[in-house]
Amino acid sequence: MLKIEGLTAEIDGKPILKGIDLEIPTGEIHAIMGPNGSGKSTLSYVLSGREGYEITGGSATYNGLDLLAMEPEERAGSGVFLAFQYPVELPGVGNANFLRTAVNAVRKHKGEPEIDAMQFLKLARTKIKALQMSDDMLKRNVNVGFSGGEKKRNEVLQMALLEPTLAILDETDSGLDIDALKIVADGVNAMRGANFSSLVITHYQRLLDYIVPDRVHVLMGGRIVKSGGPELALALEAEGYAKVAA
Amino acid sequence: MSAQPSGTQAFLARFEGLREHLPGGRTPWVAQLRAEAAELFGAAGLPGRRIEAWRYTDLAPIAQAGFSEALTLVRETPALPPMRAPYRAVFVDGRFAENLSLLPGSYRCGSLAAGLDGAQGLLGALAEKLPLVALNTMLFEDGLLLDLPADTDGGVLELVSLASHTGRPIAFHPRHLIRIGDGASLTLIETSTGPAGAAYLHNPVFEIAVGAGATLSHVRIQREGRAGFQLSTVQAAVQAGGTYDNFTLNAGARLVRNEIHAALLGPKATCHMNGAQLAGDGQHADTTTFLDHAAPDCASRQTYKTVLAGKSRGVFQGKILVRQAAQRTDGYQMNQALLLSEEAEIDAKPQLEIYADDVKCSHGATVGALDEAQLFYLRARGIPAEQARAMLVQAFLVEAVEGVTNPIAQAALAEATEGWWEREAA
Numbered sequence: 001m002l003k004i005e006g007l008t009a010e011i012d013g014k015p016i017l018k019g020i021d022l023e024i025p026t027g028e029i030h031a032i033m034g035p036n037g038s039g040k041s042t043l044s045y046v047l048s049g050r051e052g053y054e055i056t057g058g059s060a061t062y063n064g065l066d067l068l069a070m071e072p073e074e075r076a077g078s079g080v081f082l083a084f085q086y087p088v089e090l091p092g093v094g095n096a097n098f099l100r101t102a103v104n105a106v107r108k109h110k111g112e113p114e115i116d117a118m119q120f121l122k123l124a125r126t127k128i129k130a131l132q133m134s135d136d137m138l139k140r141n142v143n144v145g146f147s148g149g150e151k152k153r154n155e156v157l158q159m160a161l162l163e164p165t166l167a168i169l170d171e172t173d174s175g176l177d178i179d180a181l182k183i184v185a186d187g188v189n190a191m192r193g194a195n196f197s198s199l200v201i202t203h204y205q206r207l208l209d210y211i212v213p214d215r216v217h218v219l220m221g222g223r224i225v226k227s228g229g230p231e232l233a234l235a236l237e238a239e240g241y242a243k244v245a246a
Numbered sequence: 247m248s249a250q251p252s253g254t255q256a257f258l259a260r261f262e263g264l265r266e267h268l269p270g271g272r273t274p275w276v277a278q279l280r281a282e283a284a285e286l287f288g289a290a291g292l293p294g295r296r297i298e299a300w301r302y303t304d305l306a307p308i309a310q311a312g313f314s315e316a317l318t319l320v321r322e323t324p325a326l327p328p329m330r331a332p333y334r335a336v337f338v339d340g341r342f343a344e345n346l347s348l349l350p351g352s353y354r355c356g357s358l359a360a361g362l363d364g365a366q367g368l369l370g371a372l373a374e375k376l377p378l379v380a381l382n383t384m385l386f387e388d389g390l391l392l393d394l395p396a397d398t399d400g401g402v403l404e405l406v407s408l409a410s411h412t413g414r415p416i417a418f419h420p421r422h423l424i425r426i427g428d429g430a431s432l433t434l435i436e437t438s439t440g441p442a443g444a445a446y447l448h449n450p451v452f453e454i455a456v457g458a459g460a461t462l463s464h465v466r467i468q469r470e471g472r473a474g475f476q477l478s479t480v481q482a483a484v485q486a487g488g489t490y491d492n493f494t495l496n497a498g499a500r501l502v503r504n505e506i507h508a509a510l511l512g513p514k515a516t517c518h519m520n521g522a523q524l525a526g527d528g529q530h531a532d533t534t535t536f537l538d539h540a541a542p543d544c545a546s547r548q549t550y551k552t553v554l555a556g557k558s559r560g561v562f563q564g565k566i567l568v569r570q571a572a573q574r575t576d577g578y579q580m581n582q583a584l585l586l587s588e589e590a591e592i593d594a595k596p597q598l599e600i601y602a603d604d605v606k607c608s609h610g611a612t613v614g615a616l617d618e619a620q621l622f623y624l625r626a627r628g629i630p631a632e633q634a635r636a637m638l639v640q641a642f643l644v645e646a647v648e649g650v651t652n653p654i655a656q657a658a659l660a661e662a663t664e665g666w667w668e669r670e671a672a
């Protein structure tokens with residue numbers, strides 16, 4: 001269970017998160033919607049441990065662990081995964097090497113044996129096939145020259161390989177074509193289960209037709225101003241943030 | 247700086263004491279070369295920082311170290327790196343070690359001291375009038391004499407330089423003469439190492455003649471001990487259609503100056519100079535290149551990457567000269583530095599001097615730190631911070647290293663660079 005209480009954070013002295021309260025029970029998928037600049041990505045970065053954010057108050061725990069006190073790699077090792085809104089390009093780092101290093105780092109953290117190059121390749125090929133990606137992606141440098149949609153699929157591939165128990169998906173649907181959207185949603189749904197939770201950040205109700213959330217939250221001005229069931233997303237789409245949140 | 251003359255005087259005094267005993271000491275043409283070199287070195291001295299080419303690299307620690315000659319019995323031979331190629335020539339303290347070497351029998355390849363008579367016309371033929379080259383000429387005791395006949399595939403040869411534990415600061419100045427006949431080819435993989443705590447000076451000079459249509463791939467892996475010094479000068483002359491490729495890794499030594507001069511003397515000659523410098527706390531790494539385009543239709547490519555950690559200093563100076571005759575020259579130079587600490591410093595001085603009108607010549611330089619977004623991306627995937635930094639350092643080096651295609655050289659290089667950051671950070 002992810003439990004966020006009164007979380008406030010600022011960047012360069014500018015408050016961005018102004019008191020977030022959010023609970024995602026284990027096994028549930030929650031969606032966050034909100035206008036541009038409302039703090040959605042900031043929340044995802046703060047939860048995954050990016051530097052540069054001053055936590056000024058509140059707490060965030062995951063299965064009882066004090067997330068905010070942990071290094072990013074420890075959070076990842078404990079099952080937290082962030083699919084980036086803007087995946088980072090790593091020139092000079094081969095995708096296969098990157099993915100295998102990540103898989104083994106997380107396995108090591110969990111006390112599981114590392115897997116060798118052959119085992120990894122077999123695993124990666126299965127996941128790649130499920131995501132209808134091309135094997136070519138393994139040979140290229142991480143995200144370098146990838147199209148917007150390919151980058152997003154690469155994020156989902158990483159998720160599928162790392163098997164997190166808490167996946168934060170920051171606009172993973174943006175830039176995906178209709179077919180890709182379904183494939184990605186299938187990828188997330190395949191992980192759905194008693195031990196998997198997810199926080200899905202999106203601007204589009206359509207994604208939530210495929211990944212049906214247990215709860216929908218509206219984030220505005222650094223606070224969650226409204227929560228509800230999946231129908232809240234439909235209302236937002238129909239009437240806009242100002243009216244629904246009023 | 248007043249220490250400088252004393253260093254110069256010490257080297258000159260050593261020459262006076264040894265001149266009769268040095269190889270060729272009684273052979274007139276050799277003695278003549280040495281005497282001329284002594285005169286040049288005596289007049290110029292160890293280069294000081296007032297000289298433009300030495301602005302960023304201070305040799306005062308060498309002047310002050312009081313190096314003595316290596317003419318001592320080897321007390322302890324350091325561990326030999328694993329042999330990777332079919333053949334290798336090993337030098338200990340600048341002298342050929344026959345018992346540690348395995349030489350190809352099919353062409354002339356061996357000790358310069360033993361074959362000095364046959365080196366007349368080769369020795370000094372390509373040497374420029376540079377103080378450190380003169381120092382080498384004055385005091386060299388041995389070196390590699392390699393003469394690959396025309397149209398021969400010389401395969402892969404390793405050249406290993408070891409410094410031994412003598413308990414005293416020693417200096418050695420090997421002179422390597424390499425001639426690649428027309429249409430011949432060779433890969434030369436050079437590794438230099440020494441004991442971690444020993445102060446010594448390794449001052450090698452290479453004279454390399456690459457014949458028409460010939461290829462020399464020269465991979466240099468400098469892993470001298472952290473208290474050692476290396477001042478090296480490579481002088482290469484490439485004839486029409488020939489190729490000289492130099493890759494240099496600077497990973498060891500307290501101070502290294504790696505100077506590479508290549509002259510493209512015939513049409514359609516090619517030169518690639520790539521390199522990586524990895525310097526940690528207390529280290530100074532200087533790569534200085536000079537590409538002389540003297541003939542038309544030649545191409546040169548240079549990519550240098552410098553990674554600096556702790557309190558270290560890196561230098562890259564690269565000059566491309568395009569002479570009037572060198573029409574349709576295609577020249578490119580890139581040098582990039584990655585600073586891993588606030589205390590690290592890089593000085594970069596690219597220089598283009600162009601006298602021909604129809605040329606394509608460009609250079610670029612960047613200096614930066616590790617990208618925080620990249621680092622976070624890796625860590626968010628569970629990769630520990632130090633391992634993530636190491637991956638990004640390796641990634642930074644890729645463009646410089648990818649030009650090394652020989653698998654044996656690749657393996658040696660991988661061994662020298664992998665884990666560098668982890669060792670530095672530890």
Ligand SMILES: Nc1ncnc2c1ncn2[C@@H]1O[C@H](COP(=O)(O)OP(=O)(O)OP(=O)(O)O)[C@@H](O)[C@H]1O
Pocket residue numbers: 011012016034035036037038039040041042043085
């Ligand atoms: N490094 C930074 N320096 C200054 N301001 C920042 C920085 N990063 C984010 N912000 C500001 O914080 C606010 C919240 O940004 P955030 O990226 O969290 O919004 P978002 O809800 O994810 O928006 P979008 O829907 O456009 O992705 C914005 O006003 C943004 O300009």
Ligand SMILES: [Mg+2]
Pocket residue numbers: 040041042085170
């Ligand atoms: Mg965002």
